[in-house]
Amino acid sequence: MNDLNIEEIKLKLKNSVSSKIYEHCLRTMDESIKLAIKYDEDINKAKIAGLLHDCGKLINKNVGNLEHSILGAELAKNNYLIEDVDILNAIRYHTTGREAMTMLEKIVFIADKIEPNRSYPGVEEMRLLAYDNIDKAIIKSLRSTIEYVNKRNLELDIESVKSLDYLIKGGNNF
Numbered sequence: 516m517n518d519l520n521i522e523e524i525k526l527k528l529k530n531s532v533s534s535k536i537y538e539h540c541l542r543t544m545d546e547s548i549k550l551a552i553k554y555d556e557d558i559n560k561a562k563i564a565g566l567l568h569d570c571g572k573l574i575n576k577n578v579g580n581l582e583h584s585i586l587g588a589e590l591a592k593n594n595y596l597i598e599d600v601d602i603l604n605a606i607r608y609h610t611t612g613r614e615a616m617t618m619l620e621k622i623v624f625i626a627d628k629i630e631p632n633r634s635y636p637g638v639e640e641m642r643l644l645a646y647d648n649i650d651k652a653i654i655k656s657l658r659s660t661i662e663y664v665n666k667r668n669l670e671l672d673i674e675s676v677k678s679l680d681y682l683i684k685g686g687n688n689f
């Protein structure tokens with residue numbers, strides 16, 4: 516899959532993001548592994564995608580919340596030598612989601628939202644849903660995000676809306 520082993524990836528990531536983001540990436544990786552086991556997804560892909568999902572949040576780099584996932588997919592490919600399109604897409608869409616997400620994309624999306632240090636209204640219910648029906652957990656997350664963004668007049672990515680609509684209409688039920 517790539518020339519770097521997981522320990523080399525961790526070391527390189529640790530040296531390129533803040534310690535807070537690095538620790539979050541480790542927790543998201545662990546959550547991604549658990550979800551991959553639950554949903555019978557490739558554990559190694561989930562591990563790498565979970566670990567690198569926020570690699571676009573570089574130290575001393577002013578990257579917006581929507582842009583970091585796009586940059587992260589590029590960095591994963593160019594700096595971490597990740598060639599697997601499934602992993603790259605899981606990194607690319609972990610913030611906004613998209614229509615017809617793969618199970619790996621869903622896993623990294625929700626793992627990022629429910630990792631153990633996350634604390635916000637509804638996260639406990641989302642954690643339970645994630646292991647019962649991942650689509651319902653993602654719907655809850657997307658609704659919450661859209662509500663948050665709209666209340667604060669922030670930029671809403673259309674992919675989040677499309678993803679929510681797609682899941683509500685019953686697309687991709689695993």
